[in-house]
Amino acid sequence: MSHPKLASIFNKDEKKVDWHDKALWFVRHKRDKSVHSVKNWEELRNLGQGIKAHMLSNLDIYLEEFEANANKNGVEVHWAANAEEHNQIVHNILKENNAKKVVKSKSMLTEECHLNPHLEADGIEVIDTDLGERIVQLAKEPPSHIVLPAIHKNKHEVDELFQEHLGTEPCDGNPQYLTHEARKHLRQKFIEADAAITGVNFAIAETGGFVVCTNEGNADMGAHLAPVHIACMGVEKIIPKLEHLSVFLRLLGRSATGQPITTYSSHFKKPANGKKMHIVIVDNGRSEQLSRPDFRASLRCIRCGACMNTCPIYRRSGGHSYDATVPGPIGSILSPGKDLKKHSTLPFASTLCGSCSDVCPVKIDIHAQLYKWRQIITKETPQPFVKKKSMQIMGSVFTKPKQFETVGKIARWSLRNLPQSVINSKPNVWGKERDLPKGPKQSFDQWYNERQKNKNNS
Amino acid sequence: MGSRAEILAKLKANKPEALPLPQIDSSIFDEGLNLIEEFTKKVEVVGGNVYQATSADDVVKQITKMLPDTKVNFSTLEGTSAFNTIDLSTINDPRELEDLDILILESDLAVAENGAVWVNDQSLPIRVLPFITKHLVLVLSKEHILPYMHQAYEKLNHQPTDFGVFISGPSKTADIEQSLVIGAHGALSLTVFLLD
Numbered sequence A: 001m002s003h004p005k006l007a008s009i010f011n012k013d014e015k016k017v018d019w020h021d022k023a024l025w026f027v028r029h030k031r032d033k034s035v036h037s038v039k040n041w042e043e044l045r046n047l048g049q050g051i052k053a054h055m056l057s058n059l060d061i062y063l064e065e066f067e068a069n070a071n072k073n074g075v076e077v078h079w080a081a082n083a084e085e086h087n088q089i090v091h092n093i094l095k096e097n098n099a100k101k102v103v104k105s106k107s108m109l110t111e112e113c114h115l116n117p118h119l120e121a122d123g124i125e126v127i128d129t130d131l132g133e134r135i136v137q138l139a140k141e142p143p144s145h146i147v148l149p150a151i152h153k154n155k156h157e158v159d160e161l162f163q164e165h166l167g168t169e170p171c172d173g174n175p176q177y178l179t180h181e182a183r184k185h186l187r188q189k190f191i192e193a194d195a196a197i198t199g200v201n202f203a204i205a206e207t208g209g210f211v212v213c214t215n216e217g218n219a220d221m222g223a224h225l226a227p228v229h230i231a232c233m234g235v236e237k238i239i240p241k242l243e244h245l246s247v248f249l250r251l252l253g254r255s256a257t258g259q260p261i262t263t264y265s266s267h268f269k270k271p272a273n274g275k276k277m278h279i280v281i282v283d284n285g286r287s288e289q290l291s292r293p294d295f296r297a298s299l300r301c302i303r304c305g306a307c308m309n310t311c312p313i314y315r316r317s318g319g320h321s322y323d324a325t326v327p328g329p330i331g332s333i334l335s336p337g338k339d340l341k342k343h344s345t346l347p348f349a350s351t352l353c354g355s356c357s358d359v360c361p362v363k364i365d366i367h368a369q370l371y372k373w374r375q376i377i378t379k380e381t382p383q384p385f386v387k388k389k390s391m392q393i394m395g396s397v398f399t400k401p402k403q404f405e406t407v408g409k410i411a412r413w414s415l416r417n418l419p420q421s422v423i424n425s426k427p428n429v430w431g432k433e434r435d436l437p438k439g440p441k442q443s444f445d446q447w448y449n450e451r452q453k454n455k456n457n458s
Numbered sequence B: 001m002g003s004r005a006e007i008l009a010k011l012k013a014n015k016p017e018a019l020p021l022p023q024i025d026s027s028i029f030d031e032g033l034n035l036i037e038e039f040t041k042k043v044e045v046v047g048g049n050v051y052q053a054t055s056a057d058d059v060v061k062q063i064t065k066m067l068p069d070t071k072v073n074f075s076t077l078e079g080t081s082a083f084n085t086i087d088l089s090t091i092n093d094p095r096e097l098e099d100l101d102i103l104i105l106e107s108d109l110a111v112a113e114n115g116a117v118w119v120n121d122q123s124l125p126i127r128v129l130p131f132i133t134k135h136l137v138l139v140l141s142k143e144h145i146l147p148y149m150h151q152a153y154e155k156l157n158h159q160p161t162d163f164g165v166f167i168s169g170p171s172k173t174a175d176i177e178q179s180l181v182i183g184a185h186g187a188l189s190l191t192v193f194l195l196d
């Protein structure tokens, strides 16, 4: 389904949309407060951008360096060209270790590869341990935000879900009680797990180590308790040196939620005695994105979610309306690269206000890329008849001043005189959910000319 | 091995022309912070508490007063073994630590700008300890507080570790309607003691 169709489903519950909008704007506000207290924040962003851009221009070299160092550390490194290969590799590691119960901490990559259903089909239990992810897992939904996976659910829905699946008492949506119950439920899962899967926030070529950031501590609970730890990463997670973490850890937490740093920034390098550690490096379309000069900067993304929190469209249409693993502005420039046809409406889910590019900690020109995708899509995919026709007509009207004047006159008259029911009728999407202004009697041209005349007379 | 060669070849063919690696000049971020003040403020912002102590003994004394009646305690501070109710050398599986109430650990690196305290393998006999414990107590000498992450990594460059973690506050989540709840999967409380 297209973005506008899915967005209109989300928009049915007006109160919820309002809440969603305000909650995310509040997160954006916390980000601002936190960012403004950092001296030379813009320079920090420049460093983030520069280091990532340099990394991308030497990606193969840094990956090889990373692999060699990881091997020295006693970590086994695997390579997957696509989602299927990734799932197969993880599945094989689990089989080799006779693992039937798996705990997973947040990893957008494993979402992208649809790892859970693949493993579950073989009778392996996969439990998402981030609270938000556990909530959407119980609801059989995908996450709707990359940092706040259950932001689309209210506390009463969580209350009901937990009553049904965890046997909790009705609590009128008390977050304290529900979180505590989830802690108990997931504690048990951590204790029983045969293997832990985590994502990777940053992988350091120089040391062969990698960093995982969480607020809940779930990645560490999983990785340190289970005998096997599998970390899955996209090729673009590499940074050259340990010292570069100083830049990215300063940027990430503040951009994501306004925290000065996430609660836990865990640096994994060598497996603990008697334990095993695997890293799966995944391409899945990234090398192709790297080949596109206009779009390769999207690979700098550190998945902070700031562009979603600030986006007026995302806040009012909800993450599920994007029908993609990564929603929001960044998702809208990543997804068309994977499947142009399926995601052809996403680059249009934007006002091009540029707020996403302004908050992005690694300075991705998100709104410019959205615009570029639009050019490609309008050329390569069929457009709805009404949109195409109206754009053609508008184009011809704009180039003919006389016609423009006449059309303007009619429009102004219509807005003043036609009944509401006609103005807000179906073909006019601009009349949906909003009242159009009363048309002025004069056009701007007339007003301007008259004003000039009066000026000259006085 | 999988598709290693194929992936590397594609990346090599598709990457843009080499761009220079920017150098980090940490001096441009320097605001002349009062380190102890800033660190204390930030630990409190992220939900932890900071106290002063005169010695390891004093830490144990203060913490037993704050959290009386705990059953399972462990400290890695020198000369505080009387506090310990478990012997880590008899623990075969980290899962046996599930009932740990208080863990006291030492650190030699903390960061003022974000209240993060570094804990690594050297002071951590079993990696899951600071995550599985109900209450985490970190002990730090004042001179080990550095202003920013940049200085922290300059130091870490010289002490390679197999596993290490920056901890900033107790574990937390806001996944239910954005209401902050302290105590997700990790520690329910975090207390930092500063020694002179």
Ligand code: SF4
Pocket (backbone or CB within 6 Å): A255, A300, A301, A302, A303, A304, A305, A306, A307, A308, A330, A356, A359, A360, A361, A362, A363, A364, A366
């Ligand atoms: S594109 Fe930028 S703002 Fe958006 S998630 Fe990625 S790093 Fe954050």
